[in-house]
Amino acid sequence: DAGITQSPRHKVTETGTPVTLRCHQTENHRYMYWYRQDPGHGLRLIHYSYGVKDTDKGEVSDGYSVSRSKTEDFLLTLESATSSQTSVYFCAISPGLAGDTQYFGPGTRLTVL
Amino acid sequence: GNSVTQMEGPVTLSEEAFLTINCTYTATGYPSLFWYVQYPGEGLQLLLKATKADDKGSNKGFEATYRKETTSFHLEKGSVQVSDSAVYFCAPRTGGNTPLVFGKGTRLSVIA
Numbered sequence: 001d002a003g004i005t006q007s008p009r010h011k012v013t014e015t016g017t018p019v020t021l022r023c024h025q026t027e028n029h030r031y032m033y034w035y036r037q038d039p040g041h042g043l044r045l046i047h048y049s050y051g052v053k054d055t056d057k058g059e060v061s062d063g064y065s066v067s068r069s070k071t072e073d074f075l076l077t078l079e080s081a082t083s084s085q086t087s088v089y090f091c092a093i094s095p096g097l098a099g100d101t102q103y104f105g106p107g108t109r110l111t112v113l
Numbered sequence: 114g115n116s117v118t119q120m121e122g123p124v125t126l127s128e129e130a131f132l133t134i135n136c137t138y139t140a141t142g143y144p145s146l147f148w149y150v151q152y153p154g155e156g157l158q159l160l161l162k163a164t165k166a167d168d169k170g171s172n173k174g175f176e177a178t179y180r181k182e183t184t185s186f187h188l189e190k191g192s193v194q195v196s197d198s199a200v201y202f203c204a205p206r207t208g209g210n211t212p213l214v215f216g217k218g219t220r221l222s223v224i225a
Binding site: 031033035040041042043044045048058090092101102103104105106107 | 147149155156157158159162202206212213214215216217218
């Protein structure tokens, strides 16, 4: 298994509070991704990174920001959580070429009350 | 950008039945194609992939053939087991910075 951990694994928070989710990898892969998974929508890309300090938006980036100051860590921040951001969040990594596999973390279940 | 259409689920089959999950894609250039599987309570894991036209990916008894002429990558298994119950995702990927784009997934339930 690829070395990917996510923390926390579960979180319950209240509307309006800031939340940061962490993805940590030990594979030294260049690319890192954040997805959210919701019933009826499958997985949707939030943001991704193609190197330290290099990030780009995905299809559902509104309300989220990311940072990557080190190769191994990719942080996802909800500046002011809303109930619509209740979801399961998955981090993924890949070396970066077209045929490369994306490896997924175990997920973080976030509930915003 | 890339997109993918998967057959709607849920799909319910009896053990040892034949499985087909349809997947068609839209992508620029020449994508690699992937099937991922998500078992209950877990993250996604790669099931199989194909990187060029007419390639067949296979793993754990599952197969899928990259059909460029029909832009399809249908997943098949000859005899499903209860342990195959999961959600299956099809995804194309082109090169450079393009991430995987997933379909909505197809939930498979296999009953004994």
